[in-house]
Amino acid sequence: MSNLLHFSGHQHFRTRLVLSILSGRHVKIDRIRPEDKNPGLRDFEVSLLRLLEKVTNGTVIEISVTGTAILLKPGIILGGALTHDCPLSRSIGYYLEPIILLAPFCKTPLQLTLRGITTDENDLSALACVQNSGMQVDLLRTVTLPHLQLFGISDGLELRVSCFTLEPASATHISQIKKRGAPPEGGGEVQFLCPIVKQVRTLNFVEPGKIKRIRGIAHAVRVNPQFSNRLIESSRSILNRYIPDIYLYSDVYKGSESGKSPGYALSLLAESTTSAIHCAEAISKPGVAPEDIGLEAARALMAEVNLGGCVDRKHQILVLLMMVLGSEDVGRCCMSEPTPRTIQFLRDVKQFFGTSFKIVPAEPGSGQLLYSCYGTGYVNANRALA
Numbered sequence: 001m002s003n004l005l006h007f008s009g010h011q012h013f014r015t016r017l018v019l020s021i022l023s024g025r026h027v028k029i030d031r032i033r034p035e036d037k038n039p040g041l042r043d044f045e046v047s048l049l050r051l052l053e054k055v056t057n058g059t060v061i062e063i064s065v066t067g068t069a070i071l072l073k074p075g076i077i078l079g080g081a082l083t084h085d086c087p088l089s090r091s092i093g094y095y096l097e098p099i100i101l102l103a104p105f106c107k108t109p110l111q112l113t114l115r116g117i118t119t120d121e122n123d124l125s126a127l128a129c130v131q132n133s134g135m136q137v138d139l140l141r142t143v144t145l146p147h148l149q150l151f152g153i154s155d156g157l158e159l160r161v162s163c164f165t166l167e168p169a170s171a172t173h174i175s176q177i178k179k180r181g182a183p184p185e186g187g188g189e190v191q192f193l194c195p196i197v198k199q200v201r202t203l204n205f206v207e208p209g210k211i212k213r214i215r216g217i218a219h220a221v222r223v224n225p226q227f228s229n230r231l232i233e234s235s236r237s238i239l240n241r242y243i244p245d246i247y248l249y250s251d252v253y254k255g256s257e258s259g260k261s262p263g264y265a266l267s268l269l270a271e272s273t274t275s276a277i278h279c280a281e282a283i284s285k286p287g288v289a290p291e292d293i294g295l296e297a298a299r300a301l302m303a304e305v306n307l308g309g310c311v312d313r314k315h316q317i318l319v320l321l322m323m324v325l326g327s328e329d330v331g332r333c334c335m336s337e338p339t340p341r342t343i344q345f346l347r348d349v350k351q352f353f354g355t356s357f358k359i360v361p362a363e364p365g366s367g368q369l370l371y372s373c374y375g376t377g378y379v380n381a382n383r384a385l386a
Helices: 013-023 043-055 092-105 125-130 137-149 226-239 290-307 313-325 340-353
Strands: 004-008 026-030 060-063 070-073 079-085 108-116 158-160 188-194 211-221 246-253 263-272 277-283 330-335 358-361 369-374
Touching: 004 340, 013 026, 013 043, 013 070, 013 092, 013 313, 013 340, 043 060, 043 079, 043 092, 092 108, 092 137, 092 188, 092 313, 137 158, 137 211, 137 263, 137 277, 137 313, 211 226, 211 290, 226 246, 226 263, 226 290, 263 290, 277 290, 313 330, 313 340, 313 369
Parallel strands: 004 026, 079 108, 211 246
Antiparallel strands: 026 070, 060 070, 108 188, 158 188, 211 263, 263 277, 330 369, 358 369
């Protein structure tokens, strides 16, 4: 079957499923942990397949008896109001990231409610760049969604998870406060709302600019409320050396909104004069003081800013995919060096869409690269059926 693409291994599982559904090409993935003591798909990977079944219509997923191979025959991306309970082995961010890539191309606007863990140590920034893991929901809301707005996806785009928006003048309650859930028991809940578009805009984002402000959320659930203040104070001990415009919000949850387990975390983002955003995160660990978690997040943010570019490492795949799907014109974006995950994604994109990127140094000695490609002119055919 010429329409069938074949891959091996469990790495890059989510992105290959997304590319298959967007391109309409069948994909077979085998040799999924064949040598492991517990071979085959994990519970969170099966749950992701079930979620993709809910979001789409006509998709056929065949899993082998041993669970070491799957065959996906994609249908149309349907959307609508959906609810999904996520296993506690991965955070909600693991499931939300691939859905964010698919949601703008649904037949009807997506209203997805996910229940589970909102913050997970498996999904820290260093891992999210190179492994098959996700991000905290705070960063998905404050960083990932603004990246979608670069491509004209904005009206009605919302992720309801927290009490505050990251603007000092508008730190108000949103219409519906959802629940946080720390590992191991979870109990969190988020709602993702996304509009549909006919076609995404071509991107031309080559000026990183200078960092003008830093924002952040320190949240604490079922622990002493002072923990979030300790996170903020320790991170400020580093951040205050560089820039005065810093707002770090303390977000404390009580009662039923705080989930079932104790925990705390700090999410930071730095925005430049050209609206480039870099982000970092750190979450609580057993036996580690909140001050050390705050320092870890601040240092991670400084390291991310030091790499430069208009897009941070965690959002390279999102931006590159939207560039491929853009109108039939040349899209350009300045980024740092690709992560191993991004390199494999570029190889997969060439197989699914036949699109290659031209990557050249942005400026001599800067360490930044200019990524450019010719858009495929992808049109949301699902929307035309409505």
